Amino acid sequence: MQIQELGIAVLWTFLYGYLIVASIDFGAGFFAFYSRYTKRDHLVNRLVKRYLSPTWEVTNVFFVFFFVGIVGFFPDTAYYYGTALLVPASVVLILLAIRGSFYAFANYGSKESTLYMFLYGATGLLIPASMSTVLTVSQGGFITETENGVFFDGAKLFTNFYSWTVVILAIVSVLYISAMFLLFYADKARDQNAVELVRKWALFWSVPTIIASGLVFFGLKSQAAWHYESILGGNWWWFAMSFLFFVIAVSFVYMKRNYGIAFLMVMGQFFMAWFGYGYSHLPYILYPYIDINGSVVNESMAVALVIVFILGLLLLVPALYLLLRLFLFDNDYVRGKRSSGKA
Amino acid sequence: MFQDPVLMSRALTALTLGFHVIFATLGVGVPLLILLAEFLGIRKKDPKYTLMARRWSRGYVVTVAVGVVTGTAIGLQLSLLWPNLMRVAGQTIALPLFMETFAFFFEAIFLGIYLYTWDRFKNPWHHMLLGIPVAVGALFSGFFITTVNSFMNQPVGFDIVDGRLANVSPLEAMFSPAMPTKMAHVLTSAILTSAFILAAIAAVQLLRQRRNQLDKMSIEYHKKGLRLTMTVALIFAIATALVGDFSGKYLAKYQPDKLAAAEWHFETSSEAELILGGWLEDDGQGGYEVRGALKIPYALSILAGGVPNYEVTGLNEFAKEDQPPLFVHYLFDAMVGIGMLLALISFLFVLGRYIKRLNQFSKPMLFAIAAGGPLAMAAIEFGWFFAEFGRQPWALYELMRTSEAATTSANVGWMLVAFAILYAVLGTVTVVVLSRLFKENPVGKELKQSEHRGEAMFADEV
Ligand code: HDD
Ligand code: HEM
Ligand code: HEM
DSSP, rough: HHHHHHHHHHHHEEEEEEHHHHHHHHHHHHHHHHHHHOOOHHHHHHHHHHHHHHTHHHHOOOOOHHHHHHHOOOTTTHHHHHHHHHHHHHHHHHHHHHHHHHHHHHIIISSSOHHHHHHHHHHHHHHHHHHHHHHHHHHHSSSSTTEEEEEHHHHHHHOOOHHHHHHHHHHHHHHHHHHHHHHHHHTTOOHHHHHHHHHHHHHHHHHHHHHHHHHHHHHHHHHOOHHHHHHHHTTHHHHHHHHHHHHHHHHHTTOOHHHHHHHHHHHHHHHHHHHHHHHHHEEEEETTTTTTTSSOHHHHHHHHHHHHHHHHHHHHHHHHHHHHHHHTTTHHHHTTTTTTOOO | OOOOHHHHHHHHHHHHHHHHHHHHHHHHHHHHHHHHHHHHHTTOOOHHOOOOOOHHHHHHHHHHHHHHHHHHHHHHHHHHHOOHHHHHHHTTTTTHHHHHHHHHHHHHHHHHHTOOOOTTTTHHHHHHHHHHHHHHHHHHHHHHHHHHHHHHOOOSSSSTTEEEEEEEHHHHTTTTTHHHHHHHHHHHHHHHHHHHHHHHHHHEEETTTTTTTHHHHHHHHHHHHHHHHHHHHHHHHHHHHHHHHHHHHHHHHHHHHHHHHHHHHSSSSOOOOOOEEEEEEEEEESSSSEEEEEEETTTTHHHHHHSSTOOOGGGGGGGGGOOOOOOOOHHHHHHHHHHHHHHHHHHHHTTTTOOOTSSTTTTHHHHHHHHHHHHHHHHHHHHHHHHHHHTTTTTEETTTHHHHHHHTTTTTHHHHHHHHHHHHHHHHHHHHHHHHHHHSSSSSHHHHHHHHHHSSOOOOOO
């Protein structure tokens, strides 16, 4: 494996991590608001809180890691995407800022406020929607380079049908992933009422998830033929596996058993789709301007980044394990038998 | 003006960083003070210190949250507003930026654990141990980001061959000549400021003790807090001033234009005098005349080189278009002035322990401490604005101009407006939330509860 392949694999893996943990967080925000709105918040909100409170900042770092890492490994991304995406990325930043801080305000600060919950829930859907448009942009056709610099055709993106199918896929997947996780967590907490409610959400959102996936897949043909052909030419099996994982996950939930394994299957489903998408997208990071071979950082920096990454993992993995052990795998904590121990 | 991407990018960078640095500074300093209080609480078996650690960490989470979201903003804005700069920075200085994310990870993970495990362990030392990675992670994030800024001031660690970067050495770029003084000054001033902010809160409580009808225990609590924070403040005020002096020597050697602009030192000369305050008037020959300033003989030579006959480079050695703006003089004076004042306040307070006549808790003393908190934060802002404006017109010193670094997008002005509104809202709500948080849980009430249960508790909603 060459160093640029290693680099992109690492970054893509962290983005996958963000996809999972952030979806749980984003979706939970929406469900928390929705159940408060329908006056059922007593059923799930404690559960949501118990998981999210200690972990939300960690979720954010996955995102920071990705955008810092990609500028390090492929500095051209800063130039092209940075110039082109000023407005959409600023919108994402503002939404993230509102979300993160108002979560803290509501949770650590004063008493609960429905306004704070609304901001938290609404941003949870808007952020993945706007982030997902970067995937569409990367397929090419929206950013062009001329002698006067790099330009972004925002109007074209906004009126593009394919781009909207990606947005819809992003939103419904967030709700699906989140519901599947909460189901597992509620079951672990032996909270029967919550399990029943959340199970309905999980089943409900699985349908649009799979429909939207199909739409995006076939929409690719007219939007980015180069990518579609790359998938059909030997990379289709990733997506077949993904579908298989989906069927297993939903079947378990339907049969009301093995919620833990069902969530693992969901992670597998998105793992396959995510890496199949990414692998068939290579070598391009931005079609046709940035490809990983042409725009990789100089060798000494690349080596230094890889070394730091390995050392960093040695530090990070035990720490993450400790976090999960205390808040995810500790049955007493999950069931709320321990006092929260909050400062 | 609104259409000028360079100007708007500068303004938006200044706005975001100016806002972020408030929380970043507290983020570096406060965990250390929390650890110290928790340590004293366990060591002296004094629940007041333990409660102090708990209350500080409760406020700290709120400020961390704003630090995290504004930090995320600036991290991405660097690429959005300065794409050309980051294309070069990616090749040369990406290493510490990347390391910083690991420091964030580390800090974030242990902060989550630290905050939610106050009552999980039988042995209180175990909980304190979990706080150490938080403080270490915070110090390291401050350290790594400062190396990036040092590189902008002294870009080294690469060659330029035929207009392209070659022979990049990431470690050399990270440990640039600007790094040692910058890092030390940023970290010491952050701890000084955090200590003063916490002290100011306690001082305000003591000033209002009558109106808020504080009981004896609460008064004792705040006095303990003051003694702790002011001792730390004294140590780090001295350290900050010492390192600030080294920073001056660094500037004289490597960025003489910045020092000359800060001191309105136009002609190269030895036995240079330090200029405090004042204003500039045209001397009719294209130069300036300094008016109304307090001049301290030899002091600039001593600051720059350690000896009175050191030769200090004047601003006239530099081409007009390479000179930094001259108003940085006021920023520098304000920072140094506040630094001296903070050292004096904390010195008098600590001295009051040994000299009975100097009442530590007299009204004037408490007022001075209460003012010291905001002043210290102002010094941080002055210092950064001085350092950053003083580097102009360079984004990378003598390598890339700010105007070449910026984006070409025409929409930066609107983004500036949007972020200004965002920070105004965040700032306001932060203050409201923090003050409500502590008003609803007065110290007295919490102290009584902790006597009952042998520990301090928060209304537990789970
Ligand atoms: C509480 C805050 C505080 C206080 C009291 C001081 N400083 Fe400072 N100073 C900073 C906070 C700061 C800072 C915010 O940390 C800066 C901005 C950029 C940097 O590297 O540190 C800074 C920069 C800075 C620089 C420019 C360094 C550079 O551009 O590379 C110099 C020469 C000094 N300081 C000197 C001093 C002196 C002689 C002080 C005497 C008391 C002093 N500072 C007090
Ligand atoms: C003197 C300048 C700075 C200092 C001392 C500093 C320090 C810190 C600290 C201590 C935090 C953790 C938040 C907290 O615990 O309160 C933080 C957050 C953050 N900072 Fe800064 N910072 C500075 C400038 C910058 C700059 C220029 C960037 C952009 C590269 C940046 C990027 C970030 C990011 C992305 C976060 C959020 C990390 C997370 O998601 O957990 N900071 N900063
Ligand atoms: C946190 C405290 C900081 C403050 C208050 C601050 C303030 C400013 C200001 C006022 C400017 C505009 C200067 C001008 O254009 O005249 C600026 C520019 C800039 N700063 Fe800083 N800065 C801080 C720290 C940092 C750090 C740690 C970094 C590096 C990672 C950094 C990177 C930049 C960049 C890239 C620019 C734009 C290029 C330039 O104007 O030279 N800043 N900052």
